[in-house]
Amino acid sequence: MGKDKIYDVVIVGGGPAGLTAALYTSRSKLSTLVVEKEKMGSLYMAHKIDNYPGFPDGISGTDLNILMKKQSAKFGTEFVDAMLFGFDPYEEIKVVKTDKGNFKCKNIIVATGTGKNFGKKLKGEQEFLGRGVSYCATCDGAFTKNRIVSLAGQGEEVAQEALFLTKFSKEIQIFINEPNFNCSEESLEALKKSDKVKIITNAKLQEILGDDFVEEITVDVDGNIQNYKTDFIFLYLGTKNNTEMYGEFANLDQHSNIITKENLKLNVDGMYAAGDIRSGVVRQITTAVADGTIAGLEVIKRVLRK
Structure with missing residues (x-):
């Protein structure tokens, strides 16, 4: 394989x-x-x-x-x-x-x-679909110019999508729902070299919040509930x-x-x-x-x- x-x-x-x-x-x-x-x-x-x-x-x-x-x-x-x-x-x-x-x-x-x-949705996922919630960074990345964006999930696709977003976004938060980011060493090194990217492990997305558009997300990080500001959230959690x-x-x-x-x-x-x-x-x-x-x-x- x-x-x-x-x-x-x-x-x-x-x-x-x-x-x-x-x-x-x-x-x-x-x-x-x-x-x-x-x-x-x-x-x-x-x-x-x-x-x-x-x-x-x-x-x-x-x-x-x-x-x-x-x-x-x-x-x-x-x-x-x-x-x-x-x-x-x-x-x-x-x-x-x-x-x-x-x-x-x-x-x-x-x-x-x-x-x-x-297809079990996160709280706020359905409400903000198309208004800051997306499943494809390469599809919607151009809309994130000079914005704070977040990605949640695991795997090489998350890494590749985050690298693509570095062309547009001013700040990129990657929330990995396991202790380690399971992507290629090459992709991980490229992400670590970017001053735009922050990787947060053991992070489980809880809720998506906002008014007309996404404004922040609630995340459980190592058992501590925290809120993060974000304009877009790209989901790779199998919730489609x-x-x-x-x-x-x-x-x-x-x-x-x-x-x-x-x-x-x-x-x-x-x-x-x-x-x-x-x-x-x-x-x-x-x-x-x-x-x-x-x-x-x-x-x-x-x-x-x-």
Whole structure:
């Protein structure tokens, strides 16, 4: 696994849909990466499953998840425990953005499930979206000229976005929600050399405050609650909802689930959705497995056509 490797497919989600797709693609010798948050998801949490074929005495969701993962890993599937930030899917070589780095690929399968733990907003995040709250510094950096800006999250993308902001902003505060900033040494050294940048570790963003626009943020730093002045806050915390995450390249229903085209395709070539994230599906393990099969086979066919 490496940031320069180009995978045949990156699958976002380690549930039954994602792991079935991974089984098919990796068994067909396609380089496959599954991006997942470990020990999460409705399958993993299920106490006992009696209606999945092949287990007459039932099986726990955790055990079934482990077996599915082991089977796909047997054929070469790689895994990374990471938080999804977003996608750049429009070029032939696509990018899946996470807190553990950006991963390049030729195809993407979205299999994130119903998202019960997905898109939970910070206090003030929704209210100030577009009025100082953003998820993309390279998109909105030009608006921060001579302003105080903050970034919250973790990973190489945060470092790269902060370095981009040094072209515009007068002061940059980076709030890392862990003891260490997990980015490349090169990026970290560049940030430390800038007199505009301040890095605060063990910092968990609590609330975004302001009147018409963002004015300050409340942060828990090592257990101490502090307020910091800021004009913009760029979030890399996995708090995007489905509309913000997928709405640019997929049609969504009234419940923000993805409406797929024929053979589970999205509006962007080489991008698919499978499992409970899809609109109007019966949400069972068996149906998720079926979706994973279809999505995996579609990716295999697309790779073979190239």
